[in-house]
Amino acid sequence: NAGVTQTPKFQVLKTGQSMTLQCAQDMNHEYMSWYRQDPGMGLRLIHYSVGAGITDQGEVPNGYNVSRSTTEDFPLRLLSAAPSQTSVYFCASRTTGGTDTQYFGPGTRLTVL
Amino acid sequence: QQQVKQSPQSLIVQKGGISIINCAYENTAFDYFPWYQQFPGKGPALLIAIRPDVSEKKEGRFTISFNKSAKQFSLHIMDSQPGDSATYFCAARYSGAGSYQLTFGKGTKLSVIP
Numbered sequence: 001n002a003g004v005t006q007t008p009k010f011q012v013l014k015t016g017q018s019m020t021l022q023c024a025q026d027m028n029h030e031y032m033s034w035y036r037q038d039p040g041m042g043l044r045l046i047h048y049s050v051g052a053g054i055t056d057q058g059e060v061p062n063g064y065n066v067s068r069s070t071t072e073d074f075p076l077r078l079l080s081a082a083p084s085q086t087s088v089y090f091c092a093s094r095t096t097g098g099t100d101t102q103y104f105g106p107g108t109r110l111t112v113l
Numbered sequence: 114q115q116q117v118k119q120s121p122q123s124l125i126v127q128k129g130g131i132s133i134i135n136c137a138y139e140n141t142a143f144d145y146f147p148w149y150q151q152f153p154g155k156g157p158a159l160l161i162a163i164r165p166d167v168s169e170k171k172e173g174r175f176t177i178s179f180n181k182s183a184k185q186f187s188l189h190i191m192d193s194q195p196g197d198s199a200t201y202f203c204a205a206r207y208s209g210a211g212s213y214q215l216t217f218g219k220g221t222k223l224s225v226i227p
Contacts, residue, residue: 004156031213040122042202042219043157050213058214090156096213102147104156 001026004105006091012111013081021076021108023091029103031096032074036060036087037107043090049074050096081112116140117205119218126225132190134221136203139184143205147215148177148188151200160201161188193225 007022025032033048045058049068063085065077074093078085088109094102118137126132136146147162163170163177163186170177176189190197203218 033214035217040219042119043217045214045216048214092156094213101159102215104149104158106156107154 003027004091004093004103006105006108008108010109012113014113015081015083017081019078019081021089023074023076023105024072025093026072027093028071029093029095032068032091032093034066034076035090035092037090038087046076083112086110086112117203117216117218119203119221121221123222126193126223128193128195128225128227130193132193132223134188134201135185136187136218137185138205140207142207142209144208145206146179146186147204149202149204151202157202195225195227198223198225
């Protein structure tokens with residue numbers, strides 16, 4: 001199993017550009033989520049999905065879009081990048097319920113100039 | 114509001130010493146409390162976790178102490194080693210409405226010096 005994979009690892013954008021951060025998992029997990037990590041702010045939930053076709057907003061959803069057409073993939077779209085979106089982005093997945101482990105991807109470091 | 118407050122922000126411990134990181138929460142509906150460990154340039158990984166019906170859980174050198182009445186839990190790292198140097202996040206899970214959301218503390222950067 002590859003676990004949770006994210007592409008790209010690094011990305012530099014100019015203000016106003018759009019892009020999609022890719023996330024895929026091969027563990028057949030229902031629950032997938034996106035976090036951003038900023039110094040001193042911990043991990044903040046952007047969007048999450050409890051299954052294909054179902055998404056919902058987290059703590060900091062503004063400026064981001066998601067969709068979940070398959071169990072495996074959960075892309076995060078930046079519609080019009082802003083410097084405030086400079087961050088490290090982590091995708092995560094797990095099964096729902098019980099005490100199941102949440103698995104994180106290796107992260108995408110995004111810089112918006 | 115679902116909040117988890119973590120302290121200290123940073124911690125320096127001598128090799129062989131005990132590292133203690135504390136977290137406090139407000140929402141009594143939280144039902145699962147994991148700790149994640151993150152090395153530089155990597156994603157967080159589950160270290161140890163506890164449910165609120167247990168007061169302590171130990172795995173090797175890592176122990177979670179849980180105080181339900183005080184709404185506090187802590188991570189103790191015994192015999193701390195330089196390889197334990199990482200950022201540690203406490204978290205709490207809310208399972209209401211099928212969301213299973215994890216709320217994270219802001220993290221503690223642990224440095225273990227030889």
